[in-house]
Amino acid sequence: MMCRHCKSENVSVNTNAMIVSQDRxxxxxxxxxxxxxxxxxxxxxxxxxxxxxxxxxxATCQNCGNRWKI
Ligand SMILES: [Zn+2]
Structure with missing residues (x-):
């Protein structure tokens, strides 16, 4: 995976669990x-x-700090 911002390959991937309420x-x-x-x-x-x-x-770029959702 490559950073779209600085074209670095030094990118770490982590997952976030979120609770989304579906109440009306x-x-x-x-x-x-x-x-x-x-x-x-x-x-x-x-x-x-x-x-x-x-x-x-x-994904978080270790080079420039850019974060984006995969
Ligand atoms: Zn970057």
Missing amino acids: SFLWNLLMVVLTSGLWILWMFVRGRKERKVIETW
Whole structure:
């Protein structure tokens, strides 16, 4: 792998694990509670918090410090 900035081959790669919440907005939940006459609250309890783990790979140039996502 080569740095796009300084064309150096001295590049280290590391991964970052991130938690991304997939919860809908508060207004959406409020609307659904009204539409389902409260059943939505029950559904939210059953379903629990929906979260997704995203793994990102980043490359760091040891020569110029340039970082970019792979
Ligand atoms: Zn570089």
